[in-house]
Amino acid sequence: MSTKDYLDGEYKYGFYTDIETEDFPKGINEDIVRLISKKKNEPQWLLDYRLKAFKYWLTLTPPSWAHLNFPDIDFQNIYYHAAPKPKQKLESIDDVDPELIATFEKLGIPLTEQKRISGVAVDAVFDSVSVGTTHQKELEEIGVIFCSISEAIEKYPELIKKYLGTVVPHTDNFYAALNSAVFSDGSFVYIPKGVKCPIDLSTYFRINAKETGQFERTLVVADVDSYVNYLEGCTAPERPENQLHAAIVELIALDNAEIKYSTVQNWYAGNKEGKGGIYNFVTKRGNCEGINSKISWTQVEAGSAITWKYPSCILKGDNSQGKFFSVALTNNHMQADTGTKMIHIGKNTKSTIISKGISADKSSNVYRGLVKINPSATNARNYSQCDSMLVGDQCGANTYPYIDVKNDTATVEHEATTSKINEDQLFYLQSRGLDMEKCISIIVSGFCSDVFKELPLEFSVEAVKLIEMKLENSVG
Amino acid sequence: MIEIKNLHAKVEGNEILKGIELTINPGEIHAIMGPNGSGKSTLAKVIAGHPSYEVTAGEINFDINGKMVSILEQEPYERAKEGIFLGFQYPIEIPGVNNVGFLREAFNSICTHQGAKGMDQKEFKEFLKPKLELLEIDDSFLDRSVNEGFSGGEKKKNEILQMVVLNPKLSILDETDSGLDSDALKIVAKGVNSLKSKYTSTILVTHYQRLLNYIQPDFIHVLHDGKIIKSGGKELALELEAKGYDWLIK
Numbered sequence: 001m002s003t004k005d006y007l008d009g010e011y012k013y014g015f016y017t018d019i020e021t022e023d024f025p026k027g028i029n030e031d032i033v034r035l036i037s038k039k040k041n042e043p044q045w046l047l048d049y050r051l052k053a054f055k056y057w058l059t060l061t062p063p064s065w066a067h068l069n070f071p072d073i074d075f076q077n078i079y080y081h082a083a084p085k086p087k088q089k090l091e092s093i094d095d096v097d098p099e100l101i102a103t104f105e106k107l108g109i110p111l112t113e114q115k116r117i118s119g120v121a122v123d124a125v126f127d128s129v130s131v132g133t134t135h136q137k138e139l140e141e142i143g144v145i146f147c148s149i150s151e152a153i154e155k156y157p158e159l160i161k162k163y164l165g166t167v168v169p170h171t172d173n174f175y176a177a178l179n180s181a182v183f184s185d186g187s188f189v190y191i192p193k194g195v196k197c198p199i200d201l202s203t204y205f206r207i208n209a210k211e212t213g214q215f216e217r218t219l220v221v222a223d224v225d226s227y228v229n230y231l232e233g234c235t236a237p238e239r240p241e242n243q244l245h246a247a248i249v250e251l252i253a254l255d256n257a258e259i260k261y262s263t264v265q266n267w268y269a270g271n272k273e274g275k276g277g278i279y280n281f282v283t284k285r286g287n288c289e290g291i292n293s294k295i296s297w298t299q300v301e302a303g304s305a306i307t308w309k310y311p312s313c314i315l316k317g318d319n320s321q322g323k324f325f326s327v328a329l330t331n332n333h334m335q336a337d338t339g340t341k342m343i344h345i346g347k348n349t350k351s352t353i354i355s356k357g358i359s360a361d362k363s364s365n366v367y368r369g370l371v372k373i374n375p376s377a378t379n380a381r382n383y384s385q386c387d388s389m390l391v392g393d394q395c396g397a398n399t400y401p402y403i404d405v406k407n408d409t410a411t412v413e414h415e416a417t418t419s420k421i422n423e424d425q426l427f428y429l430q431s432r433g434l435d436m437e438k439c440i441s442i443i444v445s446g447f448c449s450d451v452f453k454e455l456p457l458e459f460s461v462e463a464v465k466l467i468e469m470k471l472e473n474s475v476g
Numbered sequence: 477m478i479e480i481k482n483l484h485a486k487v488e489g490n491e492i493l494k495g496i497e498l499t500i501n502p503g504e505i506h507a508i509m510g511p512n513g514s515g516k517s518t519l520a521k522v523i524a525g526h527p528s529y530e531v532t533a534g535e536i537n538f539d540i541n542g543k544m545v546s547i548l549e550q551e552p553y554e555r556a557k558e559g560i561f562l563g564f565q566y567p568i569e570i571p572g573v574n575n576v577g578f579l580r581e582a583f584n585s586i587c588t589h590q591g592a593k594g595m596d597q598k599e600f601k602e603f604l605k606p607k608l609e610l611l612e613i614d615d616s617f618l619d620r621s622v623n624e625g626f627s628g629g630e631k632k633k634n635e636i637l638q639m640v641v642l643n644p645k646l647s648i649l650d651e652t653d654s655g656l657d658s659d660a661l662k663i664v665a666k667g668v669n670s671l672k673s674k675y676t677s678t679i680l681v682t683h684y685q686r687l688l689n690y691i692q693p694d695f696i697h698v699l700h701d702g703k704i705i706k707s708g709g710k711e712l713a714l715e716l717e718a719k720g721y722d723w724l725i726k
Contacts, residue, residue, distance in 0.1 A: 423527060428568035431524050432582035432638065433556035433589070442581070446572030446621065 014238030014268055017103045017208050027076040030054060033181050036081050040150050043157060053170035053180030060174045066308055066337040067366040067398060078244055080182045082127040082209035100131050121146055123187045123203045127212055130185045145190040146201050149217050152188035159190055163221055167250035167287045175246040175281040179215045186216035191226035200456060202231035213244040222257035231459055232263045240276045242305060247282045255290030262455050264463055267303035274333025277305025284311035288320035296323035298454045300463045301338060302470050312341035315349035322351040325451040329470055330363030339369035344377035353384040356448045359395035370402040373410040384414045389447050391421050441468040477502050477646055477677040479544060483534035485522045492518040494702030503674040507688060508681045510699035511721050516681045517565060520650040524562035525552035557589040559645030563635040563652045569623040576618035583641055607640050610670060611663055629660045636667035647671060648679040653687040665690030685717040700725055
């Protein structure tokens with residue numbers, strides 16, 4: 001039996017929930033933007049922001065510099081808003097449609113009081129809306145705000161107005177402009193001064209409706225001396241058509257604050273022939289605004305037909321630190337072009353990049369990263385390590401590290417390796433009584449261990465399982 | 477334990493084994509000796525099921541639950557679960573994979589197959605203790621990545637540790653003695669001797685007579701050009717040491 005036979009993992013989360021939704025008409029125009037804003041009872045300034053972004057978006061063309069191959073997206077053939085129809089006004093999470101509760105339970109995310117996981121608060125987003133957030137009361141008591149961004153716009157307009165779009169402006173790129181015009185739900189987190197958030201916060205994104213784009217928006221603000229650990233997971237049904245996901249995540253860390261942001265991305269990746277799957281065009285960026293602030297991105301990208309994603313850090317505050325830990329696994333016909341940008345502005349700023357790309361079958365996996373040391377960034381330091389692993393001989397891996405140093409006190413190190421799972425490693429492990437599947441997953445997990453150890457424990461277990469599942473033999 | 481009949485095998489089109497005949501009974505230790513390129517390592521790998529080697533003729537039958545069963549169609553891991561262990565001449569590095577975690581995974585996989593209960597982390601640690609002492613291995617050895625950055629001697633010790641833990645019915649050691657100093661050699665021998673029982677068998681593939689000072693084989697076979705050309709008792713090793721192989725090869 002060959003290595004290849006074991007690589008066709010089946011997607012466990014490909015089911016569809018048949019639930020009544022309210023869709024807007026297909027396509028995008030100014031009316032749709034107004035409609036989205038109206039639906040959410042937004043203030044005028046936000047509608048103006050959306051319209052400004054929409055007008056700007058109209059002047060742009062999709063970026064083509066990435067190492068990705070796909071037909072043009074017809075932006076008029078997408079629904080820009082889909083929401084499960086509420087049966088009644090929701091007072092608490094226990095009023096949420098049982099069908100939705102059941103869906104999230106099936107995904108391993110129990111929401112109801114009795115069943116939910118202690119120690120992790122969850123905001124569950126279904127298509128364009130948040131259907132519920134757990135642990136809100138306990139968090140409120142210590143001043144932590146954790147709710148859907150729609151709720152935050154209503155309840156905390158000053159905070160939103162102060163921070164929204166400050167890290168990723170609507171002019172940032174094509175998909176950021178689109179998101180700024182039509183963004184739906186996502187999560188908002190505010191950690192007040194001096195508070196170390198005692199539980200992990202997480203958002204679970206589920207795309208369900210057909211031909212619908214998901215444009216979530218997440219904003220995390222960590223005030224002076226605060227700390228938060230935030231986790232994010234995503235899945236979608238199996239469909240023969242491609243679906244667009246264009247999110248924006250903005251993080252802001254003030255003086256001495258620390259944000260850890262971890263993602264396990266398992267959107268539907270398309271079938272073995274490369275049909276269907278999510279187009280994942282995401283702009284994630286964190287601003288280390290304050291002195292001594294820290295932001296770390298940890299991502300396990302194992303889904304999506306296309307991944308275009310560069311979680312980045314702007315290291316503005318003196319002594320601030322940015323970290324990026326990434327595992328990107330592609331199989332079948334998946335394509336990933338992912339990496340990070342570390343922009344050093346403040347003095348003594350430090351960044352670390354650890355990227356592990358695994359490509360199997362006919363997939364393509366690209367690391368693209370920028371380390372930029374501005375003239376002001378005296379004594380900046382960066383360490384980058386980008387490793388690729390090839391499984392089989394039809395896949396590809398590329399590394400594009402861009403380094404731009406404008407201050408000669410900087411220290412920038414870059415290391416890169418490419419390796420293959422070889423027959424000798426497989427035979428060695430097999431001869432110790434482990435089957436082929438297990439051997440491959442052991443080798444791959446070992447390869448990723450530097451990144452996995454950055455994840456919170458439950459997430460790290462999930463990530464190992466996810467990688468195992470992705471590499472699993474579909475015939476079982 | 478194992479019977480090998482008229483075994484022919486090739487790799488990349490070259491026939492290496494050309495009719496091996498070998499029967500090993502439970503409790504026996506056999507040494508396979510011979511000049512470079514005679515097919516010793518190939519024989520070891522073929523028994524363990526290395527996918528690069530193609531068996532073109534012959535049989536390998538192994539004792540599974542008291543019956544001699546052909547294992548030629550079995551995957552390497554299936555053979556391992558039935559109790560065949562191959563100690564590698566060049567142990568492979570598996571970066572990032574915790575040594576003790578891997579060892580427990582292998583142990584539990586084999587235990588489960590043989591109907592025994594696996595062990596949790598704590599039990600396994602206790603279970604390992606006397607084995608580490610026997611082989612004079614430091615605890616810190618366990619937390620490193622499998623063979624990564626190990627010295628040649630450490631790698632060989634790790635093989636012997638795996639063997640002692642997995643407690644195979646048939647251990648095949650492929651030139652485990654090469655590159656070891658005499659202290660390390662003694663430790664390897666201790667490991668092998670600790671497994672000796674009337675139910676287990678060992679095949680020592682070796683170049684030198686040296687190892688046989690510490691492990692007493694019951695039989696010695698000389699391999700040349702893919703065939704066993706001479707078999708004898710342990711005194712044959714001394715004769716080979718004194719006379720080399722030339723007198724056997726015409």
